[in-house]
Amino acid sequence: MKSVNGMEHKKVLVLGLAKSGVAAAELLHKMGAFVTVNDAKPFEENIDAQRLLQKGITVICGRHPEDLLDEGFELVVKNPGIPYTNILVADAVKRGIPIWTEIELAYLISEAPMIGITGSNGKTTTTTLLYHILNQGGLNPLIAGNIGTVACSVTENATADNVVVTELSSFQLMGTERFKPKIAIWTNLYEAHIDYHGSMEEYSNAKFAVTRNQDASDYLIYNADQEVVVSYANKSHAHKVPFTTKGINYLGISADDDMIYWLGKPFIKRSIIALPGQHNLENVLVAVAAAIIMDCPKDKIEHVLSSFTGVKHRTQFVREWQSRKIFNDSKATNTLATRSALAAFKQPIVLLAGGLDRGHSFEELRPHMGNVHAVVVAGETAKRFAEFAESCGVEKIAYADDMESGVKQAADLSNEGDVILLSPACASWDQYPTFEVRGDKFIEAAMKL
Incomplete structure (x- = not known):
């Protein structure tokens, strides 16, 4: 672990606990900072605080005292989920106190080079796929960030022989100042988290932080098929590596129907890729590009691409039942993700959808509903999604109270050769605490068939 000058005796407020807050508080304490933790959960219920x-x-637990910053804090390290409208965060901004997330700490102490992966969709699949490729290639990767272990806990024990593969949300990136990954990856950019950031521009600016501090010794792998991402990439000082799925690109990594190309030259046949879906081709391209930059052997890249079938809850193949293939895409908490899942299959689909009603439209799914011949709906959006499906010409529509009845009805509505797909297009919180719990319930029900 690198030492960080100026942290000893610095007065630091850690705002919000959970995994990242606990890790940041413990690390800062080890570094000699004077740490105060403030969390909304009452002390007697707060095992972490105890x-x-x-x-x-x-x-300090159970409340956020409005005058807390009067105690002379020089730095605030906040949980990424706490918005900037929070009274203490807003006060810190007004006072000019730096506000970090633990990602900044992770970078400052890391002896290992870091790969930072962000985007509106595809982060987790890309992070996991790249980790497996680098691991197969003997590059000693560690996985961190918005997936798995808190980043500063990982980098605390990392050495120069490791490489830290880090999934980064816009919430995390917004709390960085000097963060400078060796390789930055920007998969795509779509409207999301506007309730947190306030505008699409602020959300986009937060994503740009993945490359903001990079220089010519670093690399930015970015989506050349999205003009908005290209416009931000043009502001980066990193060595630029574009990716595209629309034909050969001589400056980066690209693909046509048959082949993946590196700098315009054939590199790997697409036929070996086990991961389904056009959207996953983008994830493959960026992972392969990063692996090439890291000097990973080609045969190791090919080995992983031919065996990696996906991440749990993200178009995850569950089982085959009576000539039907069942997929769990519970992570699809918005219409964009469900659109990608629907586009991944050419077979007829029985779709399980619905969940928390945020009032968003399902219209962007309409061009991709052609293969959907039956829908099972649940949750707060059940009626709205059923009406939408009916307007798309779907004739078989069923309502479910829970996942077990939903899977049974989907099985009853299906035919041999169908795909039974959970891809809700909605968050889970009306019925389940997380999309993972929802997906696990789906898997459990599917295995009972």
């Missing part, structure tokens, strides 16, 4: 107090860290 444990931090035993380590000598000051803990």
